[in-house]
Amino acid sequence: MKYGPLIFFGIFLTLAASWCGLVLMPQIQIGRQGAVRIEETGEFYPAARSGVAQQGFEIYRANGCIYCHSQQVRMEGFGADILRNWGQRRTVARDYLNDKPVMLGTMRTGPDLANIGVRQTSAEWHATHLYNPRIPSKGSIMPPFPFLFEKRKIGSHPSADALKLSGEFAPEPGYEIVPKPEGKALVQYLLSLKANTPLPEAK
Amino acid sequence: MIIIWIIFVSSVVVLPATALLALRWTARHGGFDDLQKTALSIFDEEEPVGRMTDRFPASTANEKKPRS
Amino acid sequence: MNASSPSILRALSPADTEDESQSRALLAEVDASCRWPVMLLFSFSLVWLLIGTVFALVASWKMHAPDFLGGISWLTFGRVRPAHLNAMVYGFASQAGVGVTLWLMCRLCRTPLICGWMAALAGVFWNLGVAIGIAGILAGHSTGMEWLEFPPYATPILFAAFALIAIWGIITFRYRREPHLYISQFYLLGALLWFPWLYSMTQVLLVMDPVRGVVQAAVNWWFAHNVLGLWLTPIGLAAIYYFIPKVIGRPVHSYYLSLLGFWSLALFYNWNGMHHLVGGPLPAWLITVSIVASVMMTIPVLTVGLNHHLTMWGNFHRLKDSPVLRFMVFGGMSYTVASLHGVLLALRSVSEVTHFTHSTIAHAHIGMYAFFAMVMFGSIYYIVPRLIQVEWPSARLIRLHFWAAALGILLYVVPLAFGGVMQGLAMNNPDVPFLDPVKHSVVTLTLPYLKTRSLSGILLGIGHLAFAVSFIWILIRWMNAGRRPKTSTADPSV
Numbered sequence: 050m051k052y053g054p055l056i057f058f059g060i061f062l063t064l065a066a067s068w069c070g071l072v073l074m075p076q077i078q079i080g081r082q083g084a085v086r087i088e089e090t091g092e093f094y095p096a097a098r099s100g101v102a103q104q105g106f107e108i109y110r111a112n113g114c115i116y117c118h119s120q121q122v123r124m125e126g127f128g129a130d131i132l133r134n135w136g137q138r139r140t141v142a143r144d145y146l147n148d149k150p151v152m153l154g155t156m157r158t159g160p161d162l163a164n165i166g167v168r169q170t171s172a173e174w175h176a177t178h179l180y181n182p183r184i185p186s187k188g189s190i191m192p193p194f195p196f197l198f199e200k201r202k203i204g205s206h207p208s209a210d211a212l213k214l215s216g217e218f219a220p221e222p223g224y225e226i227v228p229k230p231e232g233k234a235l236v237q238y239l240l241s242l243k244a245n246t247p248l249p250e251a252k
Numbered sequence: 253m254i255i256i257w258i259i260f261v262s263s264v265v266v267l268p269a270t271a272l273l274a275l276r277w278t279a280r281h282g283g284f285d286d287l288q289k290t291a292l293s294i295f296d297e298e299e300p301v302g303r304m305t306d307r308f309p310a311s312t313a314n315e316k317k318p319r320s
Numbered sequence: 321m322n323a324s325s326p327s328i329l330r331a332l333s334p335a336d337t338e339d340e341s342q343s344r345a346l347l348a349e350v351d352a353s354c355r356w357p358v359m360l361l362f363s364f365s366l367v368w369l370l371i372g373t374v375f376a377l378v379a380s381w382k383m384h385a386p387d388f389l390g391g392i393s394w395l396t397f398g399r400v401r402p403a404h405l406n407a408m409v410y411g412f413a414s415q416a417g418v419g420v421t422l423w424l425m426c427r428l429c430r431t432p433l434i435c436g437w438m439a440a441l442a443g444v445f446w447n448l449g450v451a452i453g454i455a456g457i458l459a460g461h462s463t464g465m466e467w468l469e470f471p472p473y474a475t476p477i478l479f480a481a482f483a484l485i486a487i488w489g490i491i492t493f494r495y496r497r498e499p500h501l502y503i504s505q506f507y508l509l510g511a512l513l514w515f516p517w518l519y520s521m522t523q524v525l526l527v528m529d530p531v532r533g534v535v536q537a538a539v540n541w542w543f544a545h546n547v548l549g550l551w552l553t554p555i556g557l558a559a560i561y562y563f564i565p566k567v568i569g570r571p572v573h574s575y576y577l578s579l580l581g582f583w584s585l586a587l588f589y590n591w592n593g594m595h596h597l598v599g600g601p602l603p604a605w606l607i608t609v610s611i612v613a614s615v616m617m618t619i620p621v622l623t624v625g626l627n628h629h630l631t632m633w634g635n636f637h638r639l640k641d642s643p644v645l646r647f648m649v650f651g652g653m654s655y656t657v658a659s660l661h662g663v664l665l666a667l668r669s670v671s672e673v674t675h676f677t678h679s680t681i682a683h684a685h686i687g688m689y690a691f692f693a694m695v696m697f698g699s700i701y702y703i704v705p706r707l708i709q710v711e712w713p714s715a716r717l718i719r720l721h722f723w724a725a726a727l728g729i730l731l732y733v734v735p736l737a738f739g740g741v742m743q744g745l746a747m748n749n750p751d752v753p754f755l756d757p758v759k760h761s762v763v764t765l766t767l768p769y770l771k772t773r774s775l776s777g778i779l780l781g782i783g784h785l786a787f788a789v790s791f792i793w794i795l796i797r798w799m800n801a802g803r804r805p806k807t808s809t810a811d812p813s814v
Contacts, residue, residue: 052283052501053493055274059586060510064517064550066267067590071542072525072535074256075606080535110464113398119676123599128672132750140601142534150464150526151536153600157676157747158383158763160754182386188757188764190386196393271583287575293500294428294566298347306567306642306702308715 079142087246094246095147098238105238108197108231110152117191119154120163122244134168135161136244138251144244159191166242175236176228177212184218197232200224346430353432354423355707357439361419362700364447366791368411371454373781375404380774384767394458402469403457409467409547410478411450413688416696417555418442418485421508423703424562425489428505429496435488442484449478465526465536467544472527479523482516489513503578504558510586511558514550518543534601542593548687549589553655556695557581557624560652563702564631567645568638573630577623585620588613595666598675614666617659625656643718647698650726654690661686661737673748678766679740682733689780690729697725697787704794710801713793717786724783731776739769 084093098106109115122136130136140163145151154161169175177184180198182191198212203225210233211225220226228236278284295301379401381388389395418439426433433439453470456462461471470478489512493505522543525531531539565572572578594602594610632649639646661683664670674680701718705711712718746752746762755763 052278055278056501056506056509057513059271059274059583060513061517062267062270063586064514064546064590066263067542067546067593068521069259069263070591070609071593071606072521072539074259075538075603076531076535077256077259078603079533080531082533111399111460111462112396113402113462113464115464115466116398116401121600127599127668128675129748129750133747133754142601144601146533148533149530149536150540151534152464153534153537153597155466155596155676155680158678158766186755188755188761190383190763190767190770192382192386192397193390194396195391196396271587284576287579288571290500290502291565291571291575291578293498293502294562295569295571296347299566299569301569301571303569304567304638304642305569306644308641308643308718309712310715 082143082146084146085143085248094248095144097147098241101234102237102241104231105234105236105241106148108235109238110150112194114162115152115154115156117154117156117158119157119161120242121153122161122163130161133160136164138245138247140244141248141251143248143250159189162239162242163244164242166240167245170240172236172240173210173213175239176210176232177214179228179232179235180212180214180226181218184214194232194235197235198226198228200226347427350426350430350432351423351706353436354426357433357436357443358419358423358703358707360440360443361415361422362704363791363795364443365412365415365419365696366788368407368415368450369784370788372404372407372412373777373784375400375407377774377777377781379404380770380777384770384774393460399458399460399462402462402466403454405467406457406469407450407454408688409552410453410470411447413552413692413696415443415446416700417511417552417692418446420559420696420699420703421485421489421512421555423707424504424558425492425508428498428502428562429492430498431492431496433492434495435491438484438488438491442481442488445477445481445484449474449481452477463527465540467547468522468526468540475523475527479516479519482519486512486516502562503572503575503582504562506579506582507554507558507561510582511551511554514546514554514590518546518550537597537600538594538602538606541596542590545593545596546590549585549592552688552692553585553589556651556655556692557585559695559699560628560648560655563644563648563698564628564652567642567648567702568632568635570631570635573627573633577627581620581623581627584616584623588616588620592617592662592666595662595671598666598668598671611666611668614663618663621656621659621663625652628652643715643722644698644702646722647694647701650722651691651695651698654686654694658683658686658691673744674740675744677740677744677747678736678769679744682737682740685729685736686733689725690733694725694729697721704791708794708798710794710798712790713797714790717790717793721783721786721790724779724786728776728779728783731779732773735769735772739766742766 084095086092087094120140122138122140123130124139125131131139144163145153174185176198178186178191179194181193181195182189183193200220201224203211203223207225208227211227214220214226292301299305378389378395379397382390382397382400386397393399422433422439449470453474456471456474457469462469463471489509493509522539525539526536526543530536561572561578591613592610594607595614598607598611600607628649636649639649665674665679665683701712743762743766746760746765747754753759753761755761757764
């Protein structure tokens, strides 16, 4: 019985110690970071995401994109992230200030997306890729997201954002595939993913 | 920033010191006197040392004998 | 007292002495008092095991056949994969763990279950929370944080369950009748206290009043790694420390080593979390601290492994007689393998290759399945007959379960761990394209290993079905036994 309190104390102390070390100390060190003003452009970095892109962020989160895609560029010489053109510099803590939650990801079944908005600037490509990845990327194992799109009858003329599909992927004549608002939002989010603003701490 | 070092150093000193104190207290109060007896505490007259307490069920089993 | 008798219950023949009948009466009282809460928890954990297995098979299949069920939003890989993880961790593993904890605590404290209503209520909340949480994930309400995907409307229900069990544990410990403190009680007390503290702290820092930026990642992985290290691992080790000696009838080799193992685990394990973020956008000292702590884990892991091995020394032949022992020894050895593999993966030079690859997933399954799930299976096989006084119906089903699970998990982890290394090496070579349908590419080289994983999933599923059939069959027998008129207890054939 007399050992009970001692064990309790030991159990508490060991957890409290790691909490101090792994949570409290980083919070003290970088938890109060704010946006920084870039000399050359006068803009603040990181800039707030547009409303539509923020909605896309939520779609990314809801559909579990993190389970196959990371959003962090490792430093030069550690892995081949920069050599693969996944970023011009490594990503640092400041890049993620506006993210809630921070979706760093831990798997690269698919490529890293920290700078996908720099690598792939075509909204049309992103929309087609999300509808069925195997259209622009043969052999891809990424899941299709047809539920972010809808099939509708073509009106007087095709919509501006109707997907240009052919062969087995095209809908029947008279119909077009158009991204739903969720689909458009996700595309805008992907286009917003850029982490190449030069920062002094990333040298 | 200096506070990080204060927390770090005090935990590097305080944590091991506390652990050593706890060890000393336990040793003083006889916590380590008979460890083997503690290892034997899971055995008793019903399930003594030396007897296996698990078997595959019998293949012809329809055993439902309650404990007496 | 026939030592060669074929069943567990036949070995417990009528009392020869006064003392024997007294201690039998106490153990019987303890077992009987645990019956309803523990059987409830085990039954529900089995349900979640089966649901989680279905999610697993769907997710695994989608990885090499991505258009499989492709149009259904609630089954998209990014939702079904976290549904699998959460169903298995919180639905199956944690509930089986709590069931084992309840029974083990009562047995070790030599006190019948007190405040059983707390345990039962916790079980209700637990399943409600998990069910609502899984539905939320499939509906697209995931929080997006690994191991914490349950939406905020499910988590308070779960927290209530965790808190109830922790309070129950403290009460039972306070009123224990056995003066000695067995090593398993240390681990169980640790688990019962660490988990609600972890969970509540994490919910505050990530959901209620979120910290800003990458500190979230630090909190996230402090939590996720500690679910493994301070909740599930201690329960698994507590079970192995009790069942191996109990089954073979021989005490733990060195009690001193077991105490060393516990306190070094308590000290080092919870500093490991940042090894999930090697190379990431966090202060380098933070990552280094976790790598050092990961290497220090060799102390408790080798201590525990040595202790278990020396306890078993000279008794390995008993593996052919005891199903529980098979699961425990497999689990115990897997604990050592999983942990040493983890130490390796944490090193910067290894992480440079294996981070972000399927090796991580293989590692997670060595720990969660080859160690924890197998230990839970063995524990359930030991505990259930003692609770309901009915024997398992079929040795053949138990053998099928063991072999399907053992071979299945080996087929899972060995190819996938290897494939992950190949994937990582290719990813670090900028001359290898990430995706190319014709040439050698990072994505296409992983396909064979993803397919062996699906195959292993079928094998594991067969094992789970065999387990489910045994469980349902013994439940039916229990219900029938209750309905038969009571006859003389001296007649063993009724």
